[in-house]
Amino acid sequence: MAANSTTAGLYSSFVHSGPGAFIAKQAGLPVPPPLRRYKGSEPPLPGPVLLGGSGRLVEPLRELLSGPDYTLIENATTGRSADKYGGLVFDATGITSPAELEQLFEFFGPVMRSIAACARFVVLGTTPELITNPDERVAQRALEGFTRSLGKELLQGSTVQLVYVSPDAKTGLTGLESTLRFVLSAKSAFVDAQVIRVGADDATAPASWDKPLEGKVAVVTGAARGIGATIAEVLARDGAHVICADIPAAGEALAETANKVGGTSLPLDVSAPDAGEKLAEHALSRHGGIDIIVNNAGITRDKLLANMDAARWNSVISVNLIAPQQLVNALVEKNALKSGGAVIDVSSIAGIAGNRGQTNYGASKAGVIGLVDSYAPLLAEKGITINAVAPGFIETKMTAAIPLATREAGRLMSSLQQGGQTIDVAETVAYFANPASNAITGNVVRVCGQGFLGA
Ligand code: NAD
Numbered sequence: 001m002a003a004n005s006t007t008a009g010l011y012s013s014f015v016h017s018g019p020g021a022f023i024a025k026q027a028g029l030p031v032p033p034p035l036r037r038y039k040g041s042e043p044p045l046p047g048p049v050l051l052g053g054s055g056r057l058v059e060p061l062r063e064l065l066s067g068p069d070y071t072l073i074e075n076a077t078t079g080r081s082a083d084k085y086g087g088l089v090f091d092a093t094g095i096t097s098p099a100e101l102e103q104l105f106e107f108f109g110p111v112m113r114s115i116a117a118c119a120r121f122v123v124l125g126t127t128p129e130l131i132t133n134p135d136e137r138v139a140q141r142a143l144e145g146f147t148r149s150l151g152k153e154l155l156q157g158s159t160v161q162l163v164y165v166s167p168d169a170k171t172g173l174t175g176l177e178s179t180l181r182f183v184l185s186a187k188s189a190f191v192d193a194q195v196i197r198v199g200a201d202d203a204t205a206p207a208s209w210d211k212p213l214e215g216k217v218a219v220v221t222g223a224a225r226g227i228g229a230t231i232a233e234v235l236a237r238d239g240a241h242v243i244c245a246d247i248p249a250a251g252e253a254l255a256e257t258a259n260k261v262g263g264t265s266l267p268l269d270v271s272a273p274d275a276g277e278k279l280a281e282h283a284l285s286r287h288g289g290i291d292i293i294v295n296n297a298g299i300t301r302d303k304l305l306a307n308m309d310a311a312r313w314n315s316v317i318s319v320n321l322i323a324p325q326q327l328v329n330a331l332v333e334k335n336a337l338k339s340g341g342a343v344i345d346v347s348s349i350a351g352i353a354g355n356r357g358q359t360n361y362g363a364s365k366a367g368v369i370g371l372v373d374s375y376a377p378l379l380a381e382k383g384i385t386i387n388a389v390a391p392g393f394i395e396t397k398m399t400a401a402i403p404l405a406t407r408e409a410g411r412l413m414s415s416l417q418q419g420g421q422t423i424d425v426a427e428t429v430a431y432f433a434n435p436a437s438n439a440i441t442g443n444v445v446r447v448c449g450q451g452f453l454g455a
Pocket of ligand 1: 221222223224225226227228245246247250268269270271296297298299319346347348349390391392393394395396397398399
């Protein structure tokens with residue numbers, strides 16, 4: 001999964017070579033920073049974390065950040081001998097009017113030159129749509145523009161996220177903790193300038209944050225290769241038994257993934273009319289039901305609309321959009337998806353920003369966001385969450401097929417100035433799959449290094 005010179009891109013390999021680094025520096029060319037990714041043996045942050053703000057979350061935040069995983073600092077030091085912060089967390093839930101937004105400037109401004117590489121910034125706010133007071137709602141909505149702009153200023157692989165917490169959430173951290181542990185770690189290396197909404201529900205912390213999926217059964221479609229294969233690996237790493245599904249023609253690669261993750265393989269064309277029934281039957285007869293389904297299988301059949309034929313249009317809509325809906329319908333109807341379970345769909349930035357030559361694909365991936373929106377309240381009645389990841393440019397066989405110039409541009413057009421790795425999407429899926437993420441539903445999180453396309 002490590003980037004070699006082909007997967008990292010020609011440009012990145014060049015500017016990281018001896019002569020290339022020299023030329024890049026002279027010419028002021030962007031140099032993609034190496035990203036710090038999760039290794040179980042390393043602390044989640046590359047340095048101490050500074051906590052600020054005075055809202056309703058600051059006390060529970062202090063408690064979490066005082067725990068064994070983090071080194072908490074509450075009084076900022078600046079200047080040459082200052083700490084290099086590995087994390088900055090600001091509780092902005094206490095900001096109730098636009099004038100009070102000055103607190104952001106006062107907290108972050110002085111320490112902006114004392115940041116470690118690959119640091120994590122987090123701003124916590126109150127979900128604006130659920131606020132009745134107009135002044136407070138305006139101020140809380142403003143946090144989004146602050147965060148997205150800050151993301152564009154951060155250097156050396158640092159990222160920032162905005163986490164909106166329901167005003168009805170209890171002041172304890174439990175419903176929020178899985179999100180904090182994700183955004184305050186190397187697992188969110190390629191997630192940047194995202195807005196995550198956490199609901200009011202309480203959560204139970206898993207027995208181990210390293211193995212939160214212990215005892216769970218997960219299905220991953222399209223698991224034979226690419227992003228799906230890595231999702232299977234990460235869910236297995238986190239303790240799940242993984243049923244790896246893919247088209248029958250992918251048999252050998254599928255068996256390889258299943259062996260690697262100690263799971264089982266299930267040949268299944270997700271677009272077959274009886275795919276949902278087959279999956280539900282398999283889940284019930286072999287495992288008494290499943291806890292997690294990741295609808296990852298997807299295809300592209302690109303053509304300008306003027307040249308599009310019905311087969312290209314229909315196959316993409318059928319695999320990418322109709323299948324995820326039918327699989328979930330069948331699993332729910334037959335009670336094969338357990339209460340406390342999670343549905344995770346794979347959308348794309350093409351479904352948010354659109355992409356030339358991809359009217360079929362863009363429609364299917366925007367439809368997936370519609371699926372998340374419309375099914376979130378329906379599944380909530382059964383104690384099941386549904387969320388989506390929307391990958392940007394991720395290094396896989398799918399993106400290797402893009403013409404060279406477009407591919408290099410795709411890599412560079414993001415705040416992190418590079419393509420992501422399959423592990424980045426998989427870590428985000430694992431965050432949604434965590435049973436302690438039960439207060440997180442209806443979210444679409446882009447895994448795109450703050451790609452310049454789309455919101
Ligand atoms: P990939 O082509 O490498 O892998 C897709 C897998 O899905 C393959 O193993 C394929 O056999 C399987 N599949 C295709 N049709 C199927 C069907 N009918 N039934 C079962 N399995 C089927 O693609 P990838 O890059 O790993 O993409 C995975 C997902 O991520 C897709 O949904 C894709 O649209 C999405 N995505 C990828 C990127 C990227 O940059 N690679 C960006 C945005 C979204």
